[in-house]
Amino acid sequence: MKAMLAAFVAIAVISVGSNYILQQVGFSTQERASGAAVRLDD
Amino acid sequence: MLRALIAMLLTLSFITVAQAQEADAPAAGPDRSATGGAQTLEDIMARQRGEAVDNAFRSEAIGDPNSAAGMANQLGTLGGASDPELWRELRFGSADITTQYNGPAATTLVQDGGMQWLLWRQGPLATYGAYLLGGTILLLALFYLIRGRIRIDGPKTGRTIERFKAVERFGHWLLAGSFILLGITGLITLFGRKVLIPAFGHEAFSTLAIASKWVHNNVSWAFMLALVMIFVMWVIHNLPDRTDINWILKGGGIFTKGHPPAKKFNAGQKLIFWSVIVLGTSISITGLALLFPFEINMFAATFDKLNSFGISNALGMGELRTTLAPHEEMQYAQLWHAIVSFVLMAIVLAHIYIGSLGMEGAYDAMGSGEVEEQWAREHHSLWVEEVKAKEKKAASESATPAE
Numbered sequence: 001m002k003a004m005l006a007a008f009v010a011i012a013v014i015s016v017g018s019n020y021i022l023q024q025v026g027f028s029t030q031e032r033a034s035g036a037a038v039r040l041d042d
Numbered sequence: 043m044l045r046a047l048i049a050m051l052l053t054l055s056f057i058t059v060a061q062a063q064e065a066d067a068p069a070a071g072p073d074r075s076a077t078g079g080a081q082t083l084e085d086i087m088a089r090q091r092g093e094a095v096d097n098a099f100r101s102e103a104i105g106d107p108n109s110a111a112g113m114a115n116q117l118g119t120l121g122g123a124s125d126p127e128l129w130r131e132l133r134f135g136s137a138d139i140t141t142q143y144n145g146p147a148a149t150t151l152v153q154d155g156g157m158q159w160l161l162w163r164q165g166p167l168a169t170y171g172a173y174l175l176g177g178t179i180l181l182l183a184l185f186y187l188i189r190g191r192i193r194i195d196g197p198k199t200g201r202t203i204e205r206f207k208a209v210e211r212f213g214h215w216l217l218a219g220s221f222i223l224l225g226i227t228g229l230i231t232l233f234g235r236k237v238l239i240p241a242f243g244h245e246a247f248s249t250l251a252i253a254s255k256w257v258h259n260n261v262s263w264a265f266m267l268a269l270v271m272i273f274v275m276w277v278i279h280n281l282p283d284r285t286d287i288n289w290i291l292k293g294g295g296i297f298t299k300g301h302p303p304a305k306k307f308n309a310g311q312k313l314i315f316w317s318v319i320v321l322g323t324s325i326s327i328t329g330l331a332l333l334f335p336f337e338i339n340m341f342a343a344t345f346d347k348l349n350s351f352g353i354s355n356a357l358g359m360g361e362l363r364t365t366l367a368p369h370e371e372m373q374y375a376q377l378w379h380a381i382v383s384f385v386l387m388a389i390v391l392a393h394i395y396i397g398s399l400g401m402e403g404a405y406d407a408m409g410s411g412e413v414e415e416q417w418a419r420e421h422h423s424l425w426v427e428e429v430k431a432k433e434k435k436a437a438s439e440s441a442t443p444a445e
Binding site: 001002003006007010011015018027032 | 142143145146147148208209211212213214215216218219220223256257259260261263264267268334335336408409410411
């Protein structure tokens, strides 16, 4: 039972972590497919 | 029997001859003189009837500035190519396009794979996928009604054996938990427009879809990590051996009294293991292609392999296209991702059933990790012998007094 709960916690931690990392590495479509001349956020 | 075989071989040889003749016959192109080489009503009707139309007469009609009438001429065009010719270049992907920003797929301005993908995704994929999952659940319910719960036959001993260590159970639940989350959020994404929006409205679905996307994109990493863990930990126990043949011949003992002998994993469990590994890997690779759009393109290369090995022809799909627009690579990745996921979901539904409701004593293996000795003897007799032999050896070694 403990192993199961630990795994579920790990899923949450990995998900939040990967979301953070993916935002840092600059692989979002916005960063890949648009340039400095494109304003998507504004 | 022999006569039937000869008849079948003859029939097959005739089919091959017929196909060869079709291929040899010169392609009698339709007469397009009335339209000056442009497409005719018959071309349009044929396409609407869903027939394959050779588009070469259009894709190659992209103008030739060198032989075009001069710009000042009455029929002359700017740049030596007319607008329709330019649009055909864009439409068939042969235009020389330069973009300011060279992001992925930036130079593909028109691609026509999207409509086919959309229809396939909301048509056969969603329909047959739902049938598959629904059918699996119905079959399991029917099985439960007929066979009932598979009980431990003999008297319980009260003693337990450790079946899975904590790290093994952790890996299993990492895979299981992430797979269920990915399955549910994937289904939400697939059935959004056709089922959930009509049922709950755009507002509610929007929130659900954004949450689903976040979960699906990020939980995927836990799934991939767990897949590697499971493979490394269990592959040694899942290599096929002689005991599997006997197990399969006896149908796993599902409908008979008693169970065929098995090691740590029986042949049924090995099938689950390899399904999860092979299908899970395929889902992961296509998933990565979808997570990083246009970065991982594999379908053109795969189709080329299928063509050269003659597999696509054998399956009646003819020659598959080997030049795909970047968007078409993504469309195929999505379809394959979903098809394989549906198959794996159906398999895992059966796995969940037999590991919980369907069999007494099975859940403990992944719950506490300790299984009832009688259960182990009935389902994994050879494994119990191995464990007992190891225990004996360890006991006799520790009993030897230190010199």
